[in-house]
Amino acid sequence: MKRGAPDLALDAERIEVTLSVLDGLTESGKLRRLAGAFARFVGTLGHAPAPLLVASALLSELEGRGHSCLVLADLAHDPSAQLGWLDGEWAALKTAAGPLPKNAAGWRNLLQACEQVWPVGDLDFNQPLVLDGERLYLRRYWRDETMVAATVRRRAEAARGIDADVVRGWLDRLFEPPADARAAAGPDWQKIACAVALRSDLAVITGGPGTGKTYTVARLLALLFAMAGEGAAGLRIALAAPTGKAAARLKQSIDTALDELAEKLGETLPLRELAARMGAARTLHSLLGARPDTRSFAYHAGNPLDVDVLIVDEASMVHLEMMASLLAALPPHARLILLGDKDQLASVEAGAVLGDLCAEAEDGNYAEGTVDYVRAATGEEIPEHYRTRDGGALAQSIVMLRQSRRFGGPIGALALAVNRGDADEARAVLRAGPAEHGDRVHWIEGARPADVLALAIDGRPGAPQGYRDYLTLVKEGPLAWGTDYQAWVRAVLRRFEGFRLLCAVRAGEWGVSGLNEAIEQRLDSARLIRRRGEWYVGRPVMVTRNDYATGVYNGDIGLTLPDPLRPGSLRVWFADGDAIRSVLATRLRDVETAFAMTVHKSQGSEFTHTAMVLPREVNAVLARELVYTGITRAREFFTLVSPNPAVLGQAIAERTQRASGLREALLR
Numbered sequence: 277m278k279r280g281a282p283d284l285a286l287d288a289e290r291i292e293v294t295l296s297v298l299d300g301l302t303e304s305g306k307l308r309r310l311a312g313a314f315a316r317f318v319g320t321l322g323h324a325p326a327p328l329l330v331a332s333a334l335l336s337e338l339e340g341r342g343h344s345c346l347v348l349a350d351l352a353h354d355p356s357a358q359l360g361w362l363d364g365e366w367a368a369l370k371t372a373a374g375p376l377p378k379n380a381a382g383w384r385n386l387l388q389a390c391e392q393v394w395p396v397g398d399l400d401f402n403q404p405l406v407l408d409g410e411r412l413y414l415r416r417y418w419r420d421e422t423m424v425a426a427t428v429r430r431r432a433e434a435a436r437g438i439d440a441d442v443v444r445g446w447l448d449r450l451f452e453p454p455a456d457a458r459a460a461a462g463p464d465w466q467k468i469a470c471a472v473a474l475r476s477d478l479a480v481i482t483g484g485p486g487t488g489k490t491y492t493v494a495r496l497l498a499l500l501f502a503m504a505g506e507g508a509a510g511l512r513i514a515l516a517a518p519t520g521k522a523a524a525r526l527k528q529s530i531d532t533a534l535d536e537l538a539e540k541l542g543e544t545l546p547l548r549e550l551a552a553r554m555g556a557a558r559t560l561h562s563l564l565g566a567r568p569d570t571r572s573f574a575y576h577a578g579n580p581l582d583v584d585v586l587i588v589d590e591a592s593m594v595h596l597e598m599m600a601s602l603l604a605a606l607p608p609h610a611r612l613i614l615l616g617d618k619d620q621l622a623s624v625e626a627g628a629v630l631g632d633l634c635a636e637a638e639d640g641n642y643a644e645g646t647v648d649y650v651r652a653a654t655g656e657e658i659p660e661h662y663r664t665r666d667g668g669a670l671a672q673s674i675v676m677l678r679q680s681r682r683f684g685g686p687i688g689a690l691a692l693a694v695n696r697g698d699a700d701e702a703r704a705v706l707r708a709g710p711a712e713h714g715d716r717v718h719w720i721e722g723a724r725p726a727d728v729l730a731l732a733i734d735g736r737p738g739a740p741q742g743y744r745d746y747l748t749l750v751k752e753g754p755l756a757w758g759t760d761y762q763a764w765v766r767a768v769l770r771r772f773e774g775f776r777l778l779c780a781v782r783a784g785e786w787g788v789s790g791l792n793e794a795i796e797q798r799l800d801s802a803r804l805i806r807r808r809g810e811w812y813v814g815r816p817v818m819v820t821r822n823d824y825a826t827g828v829y830n831g832d833i834g835l836t837l838p839d840p841l842r843p844g845s846l847r848v849w850f851a852d853g854d855a856i857r858s859v860l861a862t863r864l865r866d867v868e869t870a871f872a873m874t875v876h877k878s879q880g881s882e883f884t885h886t887a888m889v890l891p892r893e894v895n896a897v898l899a900r901e902l903v904y905t906g907i908t909r910a911r912e913f914f915t916l917v918s919p920n921p922a923v924l925g926q927a928i929a930e931r932t933q934r935a936s937g938l939r940e941a942l943l944r
């Protein structure tokens with residue numbers, strides 16, 4: 277027997293056992309199917325030691341949970357917490373795969389010797405896995421992350437010559453002079469954001485709900501028109517957002533703000549004509565020319581978009597792959613302006629680009645050059661504690677708006693407490709009862725299922741909106757609207773926006789599926805709906821998959837109403853800002869009932885009364901960002917429903933940490 281043969285046999289056995297443990301984890305739902313399949317695939321590409329199979333499966337699993345890479349230190353430590361594995365799954369894998377490296381350096385040594393792994397800097401054979409420093413990537417995500425980092429850095433560093441005096445002249449006209457009370461609250465960050473945004477090819481304006489991101493960007497647009505002088509009429513501006521709803525909202529807010537500005541500025545700037553040329557806001561998919569069933573877009577580096585300025589709202593929802601496609605399709609001369617709330621949940625897909633870009637936004641980190649320019653261009657003084665000697669280029673392109681104009685009361689206080697991780701304060705706000713300005717937040721502690729059903733149907737005292745509201749209008753029918761069918765549809769859709777039940781989880785009694793079923797039953801017995809099979813009048817549905825044939829996209833929400841032209845058949849109506857459109861119900865394939873929906877899917881939407889349901893037990897998805905996102909979906913009333921009051925504190929204590937190398941790469 278040759279020397280080393282026993283090792284090979286042992287190796288083969290470990291590979292075999294590891295694959296079977298991975299299969300077991302897939303069977304029990306601890307790993308997604310793709311993760312097991314990917315490990316097997318890696319095994320077919322040459323000799324794959326068992327630890328490589330473990331790393332491959334975990335990398336694929338984490339990618340499915342929104343991480344763009346696997347941090348070797350996490351692998352060396354114990355990834356159980358990150359994976360929500362509580363029953364010895366990691367120990368079983370360790371035993372199967374044989375001794376695993378004890379630290380990140382050990383993992384690095386092991387991985388860089390594998391033929392399926394490309395250690396960055398070595399000869400590239402197009403291996404599927406990439407080892408960059410102490411992070412392991414699927415090649416696609418490494419490529420996207422590297423591209424996004426390099427493009428963002430280049431854009432932030434691209435200084436544009438700006439005449440600060442001219443900017444100052446316009447900003448003084450575009451913004452109201454500060455009221456005394458507000459002046460005391462700090463500088464006018466909105467004005468600063470406009471000035472800062474002019475200086476480079478990238479601007480990021482972040483802030484919580486109601487801090488005036490749209491208000492500011494409308495002024496920034498006016499400023500861009502004004503600074504373009506004769507060229508203003510030729511300025512090609514595109515508005516976009518990740519979802520149709522968010523796009524429609526962006527367009528509506530910008531139109532309203534520009535209209536007000538046009539009134540104010542009079543003849544000085546033909547804002548109305550300029551705004552009219554902007555066209556509708558689009559989803560990012562539609563802007564980039566998504567093609568059915570492929571990941572590629574019609575617009576890319578070789579066929580760039582025809583724009584000079586691109587404004588993207590709700591940028592927190594833009595995932596890594598989409599951001600890479602967007603940056604690739606943007607012509608080098610075009611400005612990119614990202615708007616979003618860095619504290620909101622990131623996209624379901626891998627990456628948390630806005631969060632990574634804004635990692636230092638709270639601190640400002642403005643360099644002396646920026647402080648001087650801001651002073652000259654706005655008359656505002658950036659306070660000492662937001663300055664630094666060595667602020668990088670990216671920090672000079674980011675402005676955080678810090679004053680909410682929408683949430684002065686308990687909803688804002690609650691959102692702030694959650695964001696700070698202050699569970700005691702959050703509980704205090706929730707328990708404070710009716711506030712001076714009306715009963716804005718309310719907590720149903722120790723809720724029973726009957727409580728949530730009552731709330732969903734009739735709202736609660738002080739916040740009367742529930743689903744009865746729109747269903748009553750549905751029952752009245754279009755005749756009550758003077759036979760104007762479309763006016764009735766619009767009114768029904770508007771009322772439906774009055775209330776929404778958001779869940780943290782999908783499964784179970786306190787999740788989307790259980791609550792949808794329970795609410796449907798209750799509405800049926802209250803005769804507010806008449807369920808006959810899957811489709812019925814009044815059924816709200818959410819589209820779960822883009823369908824190019826019918827023009828509906830993942831996340832779109834519509835209401836099922838009788839078809840006026842074909843008695844007996846049903847159409848689903850969707851609102852697109854002011855416009856409405858419909859699809860025959862039977863043509864919609866990938867939809868689900870949407871009385872209750874996940875907080876994730878509610879991003880980019882707001883409802884007059886938002887009720888958020890937490891589950892009975894803590895869960896891997898429950899984290900501060902989720903609770904914050906749910907609360908900030910409420911326009912006037914927020915109700916928290918929790919069967920187990922302890923879960924709130926536990927959720928607020930958790931932060932969503934997404935593994936990514938973007939922050940580090942941005943600083944390189």
Ligand SMILES: Nc1ncnc2c1ncn2[C@@H]1O[C@H](COP(=O)(O)OP(=O)(O)OP(=O)(O)O)[C@@H](O)[C@H]1O
Pocket residue numbers: 452466483484485486487488489490491492529681682
């Ligand atoms: N400087 C300001 N002066 C007066 N009103 C303002 C100012 N800034 C914002 N507002 C008003 O505050 C409200 C919220 O502003 P806006 O919609 O721009 O915030 P936002 O950050 O885009 O919010 P969201 O994230 O919820 O979309 C709007 O009614 C807007 O007109």
